Structure formats: structure tokens, C-alpha cells
Amino acid sequence: MEKVISFNPSKCTGCGLCEMACSLGHESECSKTLSRIKILKLEDMGINLPLACSHCSDAPCMKVCPTRAIIRDSETGATIVNEDICIGCRACMTACPFGALSFDDINEKIIRCDLCQGDPDCVKFCQTKAIEYVDIRKDGVSRRRSVLANYTAAIKAAEGKNDTAKTRKSSAKNVNV
Amino acid sequence: MIINNKRIIIIGNGVAGNSAAETARNIDKEAEITIISNDIYPLYSPCVLPHYLAGEIDNTTLFLKEEDDYLRENINYLMGKRVTDIDVTEKKVLFAQNGLKYDKLVMATGCKPLILPIQGNRLPGVFTLKTVQDINGIKNYGGNTAVIVGTGLVGIEGAVALKNRGYEVYLIELLDRIMPKNFNIPMAKQIKEILEDRDIKVLTGERVESISGKDRVKSVITDKRIIDCDVIILAAGMRPNVELAQKVGIEIGITGGIKVNKYMETNISDIYACGDCVESQDIINSTYSLNLLWGFAQKQGEIAGSNCTGKKKEYYADIPSVGTKLFDTAIASIGITADEDDDSFRLIESEGLDYSSTVVLKDESIVGAQMIGKVNNIGLFSSLIREKIKIKDFKVSSYKKSDINPVLCRLKYLL
Numbered sequence: 001m002e003k004v005i006s007f008n009p010s011k012c013t014g015c016g017l018c019e020m021a022c023s024l025g026h027e028s029e030c031s032k033t034l035s036r037i038k039i040l041k042l043e044d045m046g047i048n049l050p051l052a053c054s055h056c057s058d059a060p061c062m063k064v065c066p067t068r069a070i071i072r073d074s075e076t077g078a079t080i081v082n083e084d085i086c087i088g089c090r091a092c093m094t095a096c097p098f099g100a101l102s103f104d105d106i107n108e109k110i111i112r113c114d115l116c117q118g119d120p121d122c123v124k125f126c127q128t129k130a131i132e133y134v135d136i137r138k139d140g141v142s143r144r145r146s147v148l149a150n151y152t153a154a155i156k157a158a159e160g161k162n163d164t165a166k167t168r169k170s171s172a173k174n175v176n177v
Numbered sequence: 178m179i180i181n182n183k184r185i186i187i188i189g190n191g192v193a194g195n196s197a198a199e200t201a202r203n204i205d206k207e208a209e210i211t212i213i214s215n216d217i218y219p220l221y222s223p224c225v226l227p228h229y230l231a232g233e234i235d236n237t238t239l240f241l242k243e244e245d246d247y248l249r250e251n252i253n254y255l256m257g258k259r260v261t262d263i264d265v266t267e268k269k270v271l272f273a274q275n276g277l278k279y280d281k282l283v284m285a286t287g288c289k290p291l292i293l294p295i296q297g298n299r300l301p302g303v304f305t306l307k308t309v310q311d312i313n314g315i316k317n318y319g320g321n322t323a324v325i326v327g328t329g330l331v332g333i334e335g336a337v338a339l340k341n342r343g344y345e346v347y348l349i350e351l352l353d354r355i356m357p358k359n360f361n362i363p364m365a366k367q368i369k370e371i372l373e374d375r376d377i378k379v380l381t382g383e384r385v386e387s388i389s390g391k392d393r394v395k396s397v398i399t400d401k402r403i404i405d406c407d408v409i410i411l412a413a414g415m416r417p418n419v420e421l422a423q424k425v426g427i428e429i430g431i432t433g434g435i436k437v438n439k440y441m442e443t444n445i446s447d448i449y450a451c452g453d454c455v456e457s458q459d460i461i462n463s464t465y466s467l468n469l470l471w472g473f474a475q476k477q478g479e480i481a482g483s484n485c486t487g488k489k490k491e492y493y494a495d496i497p498s499v500g501t502k503l504f505d506t507a508i509a510s511i512g513i514t515a516d517e518d519d520d521s522f523r524l525i526e527s528e529g530l531d532y533s534s535t536v537v538l539k540d541e542s543i544v545g546a547q548m549i550g551k552v553n554n555i556g557l558f559s560s561l562i563r564e565k566i567k568i569k570d571f572k573v574s575s576y577k578k579s580d581i582n583p584v585l586c587r588l589k590y591l592l
Contacts, residue, residue, distance in 0.1 A: 060472070060556075063472050063475045063476055064471060064472035064475070066222040066224035066225050066471050067222060067225055067234075067238055067241065068222075068241050085238050087225055087228050087233065087234055087238065088502065089224070089225070089228075089500070089501060089502060090500050090501075090502065090507055090509070090552060090553075091224075091471075091472075091500055093500070093509075093552060093553045093555075093556065094498050094499075094500035094509045094511065094552060094555045094556055095472065095498060095556055095559075096553075096556040097556050097557065097559050097560050098556070098557070099553055099554040099555075099556055099557045101553060102553050103507070103553060105505075
């Protein structure tokens with residue numbers, strides 16, 4: 001059963017404990033820049049957005065790596081980097097559609113989530129359960145439900161405004177991307 | 178449906194050929210898969226050759242496979258064999274008085290460096306940067322001064338590598354800026370400064386006219402000066418290897434690459450093509466172009482390998498992106514650059530203490546981005562370029578809290 005880290009921005013308080021736990025676990029120091037997980041704070045919207053590697057099944061970073069240093073962990077399904085082979089060219093960083101990878105300028109190595117061998121520290125330290133480590137299928141169901149709810153709400157709102165076609169289209173775009 | 182016991186022959190041992198072979202093997206355990214190549218090495222990545230030249234990596238990182246890996250995957254690798262002809266009606270590949278029958282054939286013949294048609298271009302001391310042999314040649318040749326002709330990614334990385342080896346390095350570019358395919362004038366100027374800071378002499382707007390020397394390179398003559406040098410590296414671009422394809426009547430596109438459809442099929446049935454020898458559709462202009470990049474080859478190989486076994490898969494064009502590191506500074510570019518003469522292009526420039534970035538707009542849609550310094554967010558642009566999002570539709574604050582898109586939210590800080 002493959003598990004993924006699921007982020008729920010509406011529960012995140014932006015406390016930054018996950019970043020500290022991640023950095024401490026991997027690099028033995030509490031540094032935000034060395035953390036694999038990053039919280040983006042959108043102050044004007046009041047949103048905190050935790051983000052880390054999604055471990056895509058058709059991962060673009062694996063494809064572009066010229067030394068094939070990015071491999072898939074057979075146990076956790078995580079995409080992990082073999083630091084002995086990595087040459088620090090940052091091709092994976094430029095290929096990542098989420099911008100989820102960062103770079104350690106001192107050691108010249110790529111920094112990416114490795115799911116902590118199946119027991120992620122960020123999940124353990126998250127006080128509000130904004131970060132959860134869940135079965136991939138369950139995560140899919142809950143996401144589909146929330147997307148569906150947004151979609152129906154958008155349609156209802158649009159019908160109220162008597163401008164159905166246009167809003168339906170734009171709301172579909174919103175939930176898809 | 179997957180038909181068993183097929184004979185799949187792949188011509189070329191680059192990344193496209195190997196990813197085709199590996200994908201076919203994963204889907205079809207029974208098929209007889211053969212790679213034929215005139216190369217004498219197992220799979221390696223030409224992208225890391227500059228690092229190999231600089232001595233940063235050794236053979237263990239350079240080679241991605243060993244001969245045992247081919248055996249383990251049950252792929253026959255006939256190395257050092259040049260395919261001379263293909264009998265399309267008999268479905269037979271001909272090489273060195275031998276013939277091998279195929280059911281499906283994959284052309285992954287790759288590309289070769291462009292040798293400038295100038296006097297002295299074959300003198301000892303003139304090198305290209307494409308194969309392990311080239312690098313070993315440069316390493317054994319020695320010398321103190323090197324001139325690099327062409328400032329694409331290969332030329333720039335080669336210049337950095339040679340500088341790290343202790344050469345005095347000159348870079349010559351015909352156009353008005355370096356990396357003309359990837360960066361606009363203001364960004365190219367900054368890259369030039371990075372190189373000049375490290376004592377690499379960058380000469381733009383200069384044409385190389387001939388190479389002089391009797392039995393080895395002595396100097397290079399341009400339209401402005403004569404530079405005495407020991408080593409000349411031609412990095413003026415790559416051209417697809419299509420001689421074999423042309424010979425058997427495979428259709429070649431206007432860009433000079435093999436024409437393929439979205440299943441990577443050529444105009445001759447049961448012959449597929451992938452990698453640097455094909456032209457691919459440009460997602461931005463909807464025209465065809467040559468994208469001779471590692472990631473493209475890897476993906477096209479997977480598509481061709483999958484279709485060979487009967488499992489249909491479509492190829493969706495990628496967005497070309499390049500990135501490298503010049504000494505301590507990372508640079509990256511995605512999509513296309515703005516044409517200075519075209520009014521429909523617009524640049525959004527931003528600059529900070531340790532970075533600068535430019536976003537390229539055409540008719541107010543995002544078509545490209547360039548970054549120096551901090552490059553870790555450049556991948557975010559790929560989805561915007563693909564969706565052809567207009568900049569005026571792009572208002573993050575209009576998104577409701579429930580449909581937050583992390584990509585768009587992060588981009589808010591880049592625009």
C-alpha cells in the first residue's frame with residue numbers, strides 16, 4: 001500500500017515546526033533553508049502553504065537527470081537522490097513543475113524529501129494535522145470529494161447569477177489546475 | 178494487446194535507444210531486443226562530459242550502465258557495429274556483411290556536432306564536445322590556450338571546464354550575445370560578466386574565418402583579430418544523424434530531423450524514431466523544431482519503446498528547459514526568448530541581491546522565463562507556458578481559499 005504526504009493548507013497555522021523537524025532530522029541543525037518541506041506564507045490572503053516533493057509517479061526530475069542519480073525507493077515509493085552520483089547540475093530543479101526542490105549551496109547537493117524511510121518527521125510534529133501521511137487511494141477520494149463540492153458550489157453560484165456557461169468554464173479551470 | 182516474441186532492433190546506444198529498450202523490456206518480457214551501435218562504450222551521458230573534462234567526476238559516474246546491466250535486462254548489445262543499410266521490404270538491418278531481421282525498428286541515431294566549413298577544420302587540435310573519445314583527446318592533447326567557437330550550453334560548459342583545467346579560454350560568438358537561444362540581451366550580458374569575472378575572454382559579434390597551422394593548430398583567424406591558441410573546440414551546434422534514414426527513404430522534416438507522428442512512428446511502417454535525430458513539435462509556436470535535450474530523448478525513447486511492444490502511448494511535447502552552473506552561479510532558462518525586433522514580445526524583469534529573472538511574454542501570454550542565481554522556481558513556469566495563460570487572467574487573489582493552487586501562489590512572488 002503506497003502512502004503519500006497530504007497537505008491541507010486550510011489547517012496549516014504556519015508555525016514552522018515541520019521545517020525545523022525536517023532540517024534537524026536530515027541535517028542535524030534547525031535551519032529553514034535546509035528543510036525539505038517549505039511553508040509559503042501568503043500574508044495578504046491569510047494562507048499558509050506547506051509544500052514538499054510530491055514523488056510523482058511519472059517524475060520529470062528522474063527523466064532529466066543526466067547521471068540517473070534520482071531513483072525510486074522500492075519500499076516507500078519515494079523519489080530519492082543518490083548523493084554519490086549527483087553532480088549538482090540542478091536539471092531536476094528546473095524540471096520540477098512545483099518548484100519543490102532546493103539546493104544546498106555549501107555541500108553542492110540537491111535537497112529533496114525522502115519520506116524519512118516511511119516515517120516522516122514533519123507529520124509527527126504537525127500539531128494541527130495539516131500534514132498527514134495517508135494511503136494514496138484515501139487521499140484521492142477526499143480530494144475528489146472536495147473538488148466536487150467546489151464544482152457544484154461554483155455552478156450553483158453561477159446559476160444564481162444567470163451567467164452559467166461562463167462561470168462553469170472558469171470554475172472547472174480553477175479546480176483542475 | 179501485447180504480441181509476444183517480437184524482434185525489436187534499436188539503432189543507437191544513447192539515452193533514447195536505451196530508454197526505448199528498457200521500456201520495451203518492462204512491458205514485454207519475451208521480446209528479443211537488440212541494440213546496435215557503432216559506439217564502443219555502454220550508455221553514458223554527454224551532458225556530464227564537461228564535468229568529466231574538468232575532472233569533477235570519474236568513469237563510475239560518467240557511465241550509467243555496465244555491460245552486465247545489458248545482460249541482466251536481457252538486451253543484446255552489438256557494440257562497434259555500424260549499420261550500413263536497412264532492407265525495408267525484407268525487414269532486415271544490414272551491417273558488416275551481416276543481416277538481422279526485425280519486426281519493429283527504432284532509429285535512435287542521435288546527433289553530431291556541426292563542423293564549420295572553414296579552412297583548417299580537421300587539423301590536430303580541433304575538437305568537438307560530444308563523445309568520451311573527444312574528451313580523452315582533449316585531455317591527452319594538452320596546451321595552454323583554448324578557443325571555443327559557439328556559446329550555446331555546450332560551449333559555455335566547455336569553457337568553464339577548460340578554465341577549471343587551467344587553460345586560458347576565449348569564447349567566440351557570431352551573434353551579438355552569448356547563449357542566444359536561451360537568454361535575452363540583458364540576461365546574456367550578466368552571464369558574460371560572470372564569465373569575464375573568472376578571466377574567460379568573451380568575444381561576441383565575431384566570425385571565425387579560418388584556422389591556421391601546419392601540422393597542428395597555431396591560431397584562429399576571425400574578422401577582427403588573430404588569436405594564438407593550442408586547442409580549438411567547435412561548439413557551434415548539433416545536427417541530427419539522418420544519413421541512414423535518408424538512404425532508406427524515411428521522411429526528413431524541414432528542420433533536418435526525422436519526421437515522426439505522436440506515436441514516434443516514421444512514414445515507413447514498423448520503423449520508429451526517437452531522441453536527438455527527430456524533430457519535435459514546439460508547444461509554444463506549434464511549429465516543428467529541434468530540441469536536442471536529454472529529457473526529450475529519454476521521454477521519446479519511452480514512447481517509442483512502449484509503442485513497439487503494442488502498448489500505445491502518445492508523446493506530448495515538452496517545454497525545452499536548460500540549466501547549468503557557471504562556477505558558483507546557477508543559470509536556467511525555460512521556453513523561448515523574446516525576439517527583439519518583434520513588438521508582440523514583452524519582458525518582465527526583476528532583480529534582487531543574489532538573483533535576477535526575466536519572464537518573456539508574447540501577446541501577454543507567458544512563453545518563457547530566464548533566471549540567474551536562484552533557479553529553483555523556474556519549473557513552475559512549465560505549466561503556465563503549457564496552458565498558455567494570459568497574464569491578465571493570472572490573479573492569485575481571485576482564487577478562493579478552497580481551490581488554492583500551490584504553483585500559482587508561489588508564482589505570485591516571481592511576477
